[in-house]
Amino acid sequence: MRTQLEKIKSEVKEALNKVKSLEEVNELKVKYLGKKGELTQVLRGMGQLVPEERPIIGQLANEIRDELNKVLDEQVKKIKKIEQEQKLNLETIDVTLPGKQFLKGTKHxxxxxxxxxxxxxxxxxxxxxxxxxxxxxxxxxxxxxxxxxxxxxxxxxxxxxxxxxxxxxxxxxxxxxxxxxxxxxxxxxxxxxxxxxxxxxxxxxxxxxxxxxxxxxxxxxxxxxxxxxxxxxxxxxxxxxxxxxxxxxxxxxxxxxxxxxxxxxxxxxxxxxxxxxxxxxxxxxxxxxxxxxxxxxxxxxxxxxxxxxxxxxxxxxxxxxxxxxxxxxxxxxxxxxxxx
Amino acid sequence: MRVSFKWLKEYVDIDISPEELAEKLTNTGVAVENVEYLNKGIENVVIGEVLEAVKHPNAEKLSLCQVTTDGKNRFQVVCGAPNVRAGQKVPFALVGAVLPGNVKIKKAKLRGTESQGMICSALELGINEDSLNPEQKEGILVLDDSATLGTSIIDYLGLDDCVLEFDLTPNRSDCLSVINIAREVAAILGKEVKLPYVRFKEIDKTTEKVAQVEIKDPDLCHRYVAKVVEGVEIKPSPQWLQHKLRCAGMRPINNVVDITNYVLMEMGQPLHAFDYDFLREGKIIVRKAHKNEKIITLDGNERNLTDEMLLITDPEKAVAIAGVMGGLNSEVTEKTTTVLIESAYFNPVNVRRTSTALGLRSEASIRFEKGINIETVVDAVNRAAQLLQDLAGGRVLKGVVDNYPNPIKRTIVELELNKVNDILGTNIKHDRIKEILKSLNFIVREEKENAITVEVPPYRTDVSIPEDLIEEVARIDGYNNIPTTLPFSATSKGQKTLEQKLRDKIMDIMTARGLSEVINFSFINKTNFDKLLFSEEDERRNAISVINPLSEEQGYMRTTLLPGLLDTLRRNIYRRNENLGIFELGKVYLPKGFPEKSTLPEEKWTLGIAVRGTLVSHWQNKGTVVDFYYLKGIIEDLLIQLKLNSIEFKPCKDNPSYHPGRTAYIYVEDELLGILGELHPQVADNYGLPQRNYVAELDVEVLLKLGHGPFMLKQLPKYPAVNRDLAIVVKDEIPASDLLKVISEVGGKLLVDIEVFDLYKGNQIPQGYKSIAFSLIFQAEDRTLTDKEINDIHEKIHKALADKFKASLRA
CATH class of the missing domain: 3.30.930.10 (Bira Bifunctional Protein; Domain 2)
Structure with a gap:
C-alpha cells in the first residue's frame, strides 16, 4: 500500500510537468484526489491493513494528499499567471498613437x-x-x-x-x-x-x-x-x-x-x-x-x-x-x- | 526737426559724441530719434573741372568729357547726364573711388570709349533727395565756380557732419530752433550758449520812411515788424548755408529765401521776404480776408479764403496768408532788388485753424501755431538784415517798423520748494532746484525761505504752473534719480463689478466648450446689412456713421456682431481652416435717439457665436459634424452654468439672416435673450461661406439681469432612483418641447429628470410621424418608490400624451 501511495505521488508529480491548462490540472485532481480518484481508492483498502499499520499509512496518505493538493494549486497559479501574461500580451496597443482630441477653446x-x-x-x-x-x-x-x-x-x-x-x-x-x-x-x-x-x-x-x-x-x-x-x-x-x-x-x-x-x-x-x-x-x-x-x-x-x-x-x-x-x-x- | 551737429556746435561747446549727446537729450525730454551721418561711404571724390564735353561718337545720349582735377592732368570720362557742360566744376569720382552703397569706381569702356572715372550727381553722393531741385535730381551736381580743384567733395559739401533728427513733443516747440536746442544742450552739459553776434551797417534812409504797418486785428496779430533792405543781388547762397538747410531737409532756392529759412531754423522765428516793389505804397495791412477772397500762394495753388483767416495785404491786394504761406504776386524773384522782411507774431489758434482748413502746413505755420518767442521778433529781422548785407550785398535801411500794440508780459510762476520733493518723492536740495532752473534760463526774481518766484524765459511758452517747473527740475536732475516707492494709501477694494464677473464667466464657459475667442473691428461696411438680408425697415440698418473713416469698409459702427464673425469664418476658410468654433464678446452700438435725443449712443454687450464643419475628429472616429443641436448644446450649457431658470427655445421664422426652419429664439423667464440657428444659405453665399454655418447672438444684459446669484446646494438623494423608458409615436410636427412639458407636468415632483434618448423617422413607422423615446427618472426624497407608484405615474403620462397628441406607444 505504501508503494501504491508513493507511486501515485510520483505519477502525479510527473504528470504535472506535462500539464498545460487549468482543465488538465483539474483532470489530474479528479483522477487522483477526487471521490473516485486513485488515492481515495487506495485509502478504501485501509481496512485490510493490520491495525498497527493503519495510523502510519493513514498519516502517510494524508501527507501525500496534502502535498499533491499543494503542488496542484501551485500549478494552477502558475498556469493562471502564464495565461494572464499571454492575454496581456495579446492586448498590447500602440501607445504612440495620438490620444483623444478634446476641443480646446482659447481666449484671445x-x-x-x-x-x-x-x-x-x-x-x-x-x-x-x-x-x-x-x-x-x-x-x-x-x-x-x-x-x-x-x-x-x-x-x-x-x-x-x-x-x-x-x-x-x-x-x-x-x-x-x-x-x-x-x-x-x-x-x-x-x-x-x-x-x-x-x-x-x-x-x-x-x-x-x-x-x-x-x-x-x-x-x-x-x-x-x-x-x-x-x-x-x-x-x-x-x-x-x-x-x-x-x-x-x-x-x-x-x-x-x-x-x-x-x-x-x-x-x-x-x-x-x-x-x-x-x-x-x-x-x-x-x-x-x-x-x-x-x-x-x-x-x-x-x-x-x-x-x-x-x-x-x-x-x-x-x-x-x-x-x-x-x-x-x-x-x-x-x-x-x-x-x- | 533735423539739425546739423556742426551747426549746433557753433552755439555751444559740445565735447561728447553725437550719440552720447543724443542719449542725454532723449533722457532729459528732447528726444533724438536718429543720428544720421552724411558721408555714407564716399572716398576719393574730388572737385574737378569739365574742360570739354562733346557728343559721344557712338551714343546719342552720352557725352565724352575731359575732366581735370589739377588743371594739368586730363581724364577722359563718359557721362550720361543731360546737363554736363564744359567749364563746370563738378564732383569727380576718380578710378578707385567709393560711392555710398559701396559702389567702387573702376576703369570702364562705354560704347567703345574708355572712361576714367565718373562725374557724380547729388543722389549718387547720398544727399537727401528733399533738399534737391528737379535739375539736381536728374543731372550731375554743378558746383560753384569758386570751388577749389582737387579738394575733397566731402569738405566742399560739408559731408563730414551728421544730422540729429529730433522727435519733439508738442510742448517743446521752442526746440524748433537751433539756438533753443543749444540752450537745452548747455543746461545738460553745464556750458554757456554763444549767441551769434549780429552786426551790420545801416544807411541813412529809414525803414519807417518807406514802409508802414497797420494791424486791423490786434487779437490775431500781436506784433508785426518790417525791415527793408535795398540793392540785394539774388544769387545762390554760399555752400555753408546751403549745407545747413539741406541738413534740415530744406531745399536751397536763392540767397534771400535761404536767409529767411536760415533765421527760421536758427531762431525759430518764421520770416517772410516780400519783393518790396510789388507792395503798393510800401504799406502792409494785416486784416481778415473778405468772404470768398482768393490768393495764389507761393506753391502756385489758388486758395479760397474765409473771413476767419488772417491776411497780409497792401492797400489793393492780399500778399500772404498770415503765418502760413506767402503769395505768388510779391514773391522774391531773380529781378528783385529791394525786399521787405516780415517778422511777426500771429495768434497760434488762428494760424492752426487756417492751416488746417486749407490743408496747408508750412515750416512757418507749425511754429506759429505752437507759439513763438514774441520778444525776439526784432532780433530775427536784424539777423536777416545782417545776412542780406553779407551774402546778398544789400543796403540795410535804418531801424524797423515795429507794430506791437499790446506788449505781452513774461510769465511769473511761484514755486514752493518743498512741493518739488512732495510731488516727485525725491530729496533734491533747494539750492539744486534753483541751480537747475537757472541753467534753463529761468530767472529767480524773488526768494523766500521756502518759495521762489520765477520768471519764465519767453521762448518757453509751455511753462506756466509750478508743476511745469517741477518737471523741469526732475528731468534735468534725472528721472532715474526718482526712487521707487509704493503709495501710503488706505487699503482699498480691488474688485470687479458683477457685470465684469459675468462676462469673465461667459468667456470661461465658451472656451470650456471648445470655442476660441475672436476680436473683430467695431466698424463695418454698410453693405453688410444687404448681405445679411436685413429688410429696409430693419432697425439694425440705423448704424452710427464715422464722419472720417479710413475707408468705406470702416464707415459704420456695428449694430450686430454677425459681419465680423462671418468675415472671420471666411478668412479662415480661405486659409484652409474649415472647421471652426468661435465666439466674440463685444459691444454693438445702437443710436437709441442719438444724436438728437441723447448725448451718446447705447453700447450694448453682446455674445456672438459661430460654429461650422467637423470638430474633434480623431483616428478613432470621424468627429462631430456641427449642426443646430451642437450649437444649442453650447448655449444650454451656458444657461445652466449661469443658473438661469425657465429657459425656452421657440421656433423662429422671421429673422432674415437665419434659416427659417432651423432657428430658435431663446427666452429666459419670458424675456428674449437671443437667437440661434443655421445661417441662411443665401447669407452664407453672400459672405462666400460654404454650407452649413451655425450662429447665435445673445444679449449679455439680459443674462446679467436674469442670472441668479449664488446658488444653494440641492441635497444628494438618499433613496434610489428608478429609470423607465417611454417610446411613443406622434405626428412629426409636434415639437419635442410640447411633449416634454406634458410629461413634466404629469410626472410631478417624483419625476426628477427626463432625457430624450432616441428619435426615429423612417420605414418602421408611418410617414409624417416620428418615434421619440424618453428616459424618465423617478425618485422621492423620503422613500424608495414602489413599482406600483411608478407604474401609475408612467401610465398617467402615457395617457396624457395619447389624449393631447394622439401619441401611441411604440413597442
Whole structure:
C-alpha cells in the first residue's frame, strides 16, 4: 500500500510537468484526489491493513494528499499567471498613437493680457472701471486739458461721429468719469481696460486697439509711487528680473509726464534687434495728474495728488508672446488663436 | 526737426559724441530719434573741372568729357547726364573711388570709349533727395565756380557732419530752433550758449520812411515788424548755408529765401521776404480776408479764403496768408532788388485753424501755431538784415517798423520748494532746484525761505504752473534719480463689478466648450446689412456713421456682431481652416435717439457665436459634424452654468439672416435673450461661406439681469432612483418641447429628470410621424418608490400624451 501511495505521488508529480491548462490540472485532481480518484481508492483498502499499520499509512496518505493538493494549486497559479501574461500580451496597443482630441477653446491673447493686468492691479487694490467707446469731445479731450485747437490734439488722429462726439482715442476719458463719480472719496484706485480708436493703419498701428488706463488719487501721492506701482506691474507681467526706466515726455493731462521703458527680455538689457540695440522697450506713458484734470474731476489739486498711466495692450501682448505684426490680432486666424 | 551737429556746435561747446549727446537729450525730454551721418561711404571724390564735353561718337545720349582735377592732368570720362557742360566744376569720382552703397569706381569702356572715372550727381553722393531741385535730381551736381580743384567733395559739401533728427513733443516747440536746442544742450552739459553776434551797417534812409504797418486785428496779430533792405543781388547762397538747410531737409532756392529759412531754423522765428516793389505804397495791412477772397500762394495753388483767416495785404491786394504761406504776386524773384522782411507774431489758434482748413502746413505755420518767442521778433529781422548785407550785398535801411500794440508780459510762476520733493518723492536740495532752473534760463526774481518766484524765459511758452517747473527740475536732475516707492494709501477694494464677473464667466464657459475667442473691428461696411438680408425697415440698418473713416469698409459702427464673425469664418476658410468654433464678446452700438435725443449712443454687450464643419475628429472616429443641436448644446450649457431658470427655445421664422426652419429664439423667464440657428444659405453665399454655418447672438444684459446669484446646494438623494423608458409615436410636427412639458407636468415632483434618448423617422413607422423615446427618472426624497407608484405615474403620462397628441406607444 505504501508503494501504491508513493507511486501515485510520483505519477502525479510527473504528470504535472506535462500539464498545460487549468482543465488538465483539474483532470489530474479528479483522477487522483477526487471521490473516485486513485488515492481515495487506495485509502478504501485501509481496512485490510493490520491495525498497527493503519495510523502510519493513514498519516502517510494524508501527507501525500496534502502535498499533491499543494503542488496542484501551485500549478494552477502558475498556469493562471502564464495565461494572464499571454492575454496581456495579446492586448498590447500602440501607445504612440495620438490620444483623444478634446476641443480646446482659447481666449484671445489681448483678453489674456487684460485679464492678467486686472489680476495684478486688483492685487494692488485697484477696481476695474469702464467707460463708453463713443465719447464726447469733452471727456476725450477738454476735461483732459486738451481744449479745442490745442496742437497736441494732433498727437492722436481722431475718428469723429459728430463735431462733438468721437471714438475715444485713449482710455483716459475714464479718468475724469471715474473721478466725477467718486469725488470726494479717496483713495481712487482704478484701471480701465478697453477699446480705443485712432486713424492709423499699418504693421504697427491698427485703427482699433486696446489700452489699459490707470489712475490713483490720494493725499500725498508722489511720482516715486507711480514708479513703484509700475515696477510691481512690470515684474509680475514680464518677470521678476525686469527693470523699468522713466524718460521725460509730454501728455497734456499729466505734469510731470514720463514715458516708461521696460528692460528687454531677449537680451536682458545688453541690446539686440528686438530693442533696436537700446536694451529698452517702450511700453507705456504716465505722469502725475495735471491739476486742471483733477479740477475737472471734482478734486482739489491743493489737497490731493494723483498719478495716471496708459498702456497699449497690443504692445504688451506683442512683447510677451513675441508677436511681430499688429494685424494678427484682428485677423483671427484660428491657427493663431489656438496657440494661446 | 533735423539739425546739423556742426551747426549746433557753433552755439555751444559740445565735447561728447553725437550719440552720447543724443542719449542725454532723449533722457532729459528732447528726444533724438536718429543720428544720421552724411558721408555714407564716399572716398576719393574730388572737385574737378569739365574742360570739354562733346557728343559721344557712338551714343546719342552720352557725352565724352575731359575732366581735370589739377588743371594739368586730363581724364577722359563718359557721362550720361543731360546737363554736363564744359567749364563746370563738378564732383569727380576718380578710378578707385567709393560711392555710398559701396559702389567702387573702376576703369570702364562705354560704347567703345574708355572712361576714367565718373562725374557724380547729388543722389549718387547720398544727399537727401528733399533738399534737391528737379535739375539736381536728374543731372550731375554743378558746383560753384569758386570751388577749389582737387579738394575733397566731402569738405566742399560739408559731408563730414551728421544730422540729429529730433522727435519733439508738442510742448517743446521752442526746440524748433537751433539756438533753443543749444540752450537745452548747455543746461545738460553745464556750458554757456554763444549767441551769434549780429552786426551790420545801416544807411541813412529809414525803414519807417518807406514802409508802414497797420494791424486791423490786434487779437490775431500781436506784433508785426518790417525791415527793408535795398540793392540785394539774388544769387545762390554760399555752400555753408546751403549745407545747413539741406541738413534740415530744406531745399536751397536763392540767397534771400535761404536767409529767411536760415533765421527760421536758427531762431525759430518764421520770416517772410516780400519783393518790396510789388507792395503798393510800401504799406502792409494785416486784416481778415473778405468772404470768398482768393490768393495764389507761393506753391502756385489758388486758395479760397474765409473771413476767419488772417491776411497780409497792401492797400489793393492780399500778399500772404498770415503765418502760413506767402503769395505768388510779391514773391522774391531773380529781378528783385529791394525786399521787405516780415517778422511777426500771429495768434497760434488762428494760424492752426487756417492751416488746417486749407490743408496747408508750412515750416512757418507749425511754429506759429505752437507759439513763438514774441520778444525776439526784432532780433530775427536784424539777423536777416545782417545776412542780406553779407551774402546778398544789400543796403540795410535804418531801424524797423515795429507794430506791437499790446506788449505781452513774461510769465511769473511761484514755486514752493518743498512741493518739488512732495510731488516727485525725491530729496533734491533747494539750492539744486534753483541751480537747475537757472541753467534753463529761468530767472529767480524773488526768494523766500521756502518759495521762489520765477520768471519764465519767453521762448518757453509751455511753462506756466509750478508743476511745469517741477518737471523741469526732475528731468534735468534725472528721472532715474526718482526712487521707487509704493503709495501710503488706505487699503482699498480691488474688485470687479458683477457685470465684469459675468462676462469673465461667459468667456470661461465658451472656451470650456471648445470655442476660441475672436476680436473683430467695431466698424463695418454698410453693405453688410444687404448681405445679411436685413429688410429696409430693419432697425439694425440705423448704424452710427464715422464722419472720417479710413475707408468705406470702416464707415459704420456695428449694430450686430454677425459681419465680423462671418468675415472671420471666411478668412479662415480661405486659409484652409474649415472647421471652426468661435465666439466674440463685444459691444454693438445702437443710436437709441442719438444724436438728437441723447448725448451718446447705447453700447450694448453682446455674445456672438459661430460654429461650422467637423470638430474633434480623431483616428478613432470621424468627429462631430456641427449642426443646430451642437450649437444649442453650447448655449444650454451656458444657461445652466449661469443658473438661469425657465429657459425656452421657440421656433423662429422671421429673422432674415437665419434659416427659417432651423432657428430658435431663446427666452429666459419670458424675456428674449437671443437667437440661434443655421445661417441662411443665401447669407452664407453672400459672405462666400460654404454650407452649413451655425450662429447665435445673445444679449449679455439680459443674462446679467436674469442670472441668479449664488446658488444653494440641492441635497444628494438618499433613496434610489428608478429609470423607465417611454417610446411613443406622434405626428412629426409636434415639437419635442410640447411633449416634454406634458410629461413634466404629469410626472410631478417624483419625476426628477427626463432625457430624450432616441428619435426615429423612417420605414418602421408611418410617414409624417416620428418615434421619440424618453428616459424618465423617478425618485422621492423620503422613500424608495414602489413599482406600483411608478407604474401609475408612467401610465398617467402615457395617457396624457395619447389624449393631447394622439401619441401611441411604440413597442
Amino acid at each position: 491673447p489681448l483678453s489674456l493680457v487684460i485679464e492678467e493686468a486686472k489680476q495684478i492691479f486688483m492685487g494692488l487694490g485697484f477696481q476695474i472701471a469702464e467707460g463708453p467707446e463713443i465719447e464726447t469731445d469733452y471727456y476725450n479731450f477738454e476735461a483732459l486739458n486738451l481744449p479745442k485747437d490745442h496742437p497736441a490734439r494732433d498727437m492722436q488722429d481722431t475718428f469723429y461721429i459728430t463735431s462733438d462726439v468721437v471714438l475715444r482715442t485713449h482710455t483716459s476719458p475714464v479718468q475724469v468719469r471715474s473721478m466725477e463719480s467718486l469725488t470726494p472719496e479717496v483713495p481712487v484706485k482704478i484701471i480701465c481696460p478697453g477699446k480705443v480708436y485712432r486713424k492709423d493703419d499699418d504693421a504697427t498701428h491698427s485703427p482699433m486697439f486696446h489700452q489699459i488706463e490707470g489712475l490713483v488719487i490720494d493725499m500725498g501721492i508722489r511720482m516715486s509711487d507711480l514708479k513703484g506701482v509700475l515696477l510691481a506691474f512690470v515684474q509680475q507681467m514680464f518677470g521678476p528680473d525686469r527693470k523699468i526706466r522713466f524718460r521725460p515726455s509730454y501728455f497734456p493731462f499729466t505734469e510731470p509726464s514720463a514715458e516708461v521703458d521696460v528692460s528687454c527680455g531677449i537680451c536682458k538689457g545688453d541690446g539686440c534687434k528686438a530693442c533696436s540695440y537700446t536694451g529698452w522697450l517702450e511700453i507705456l506713458g504716465s505722469g502725475m495728474v495735471h491739476p486742471n484734470v483733477l479740477k475737472y474731476g471734482g478734486y482739489d489739486p491743493t489737497k490731493v495728488k494723483g498719478f495716471a498711466f496708459g498702456m497699449g495692450v497690443e504692445r504688451i501682448a506683442m512683447l510677451k508672446y513675441n508677436i511681430n505684426d499688429m494685424r494678427l490680432f484682428f485677423e483671427n486666424d484660428i491657427r493663431f488663436l489656438r496657440q494661446f
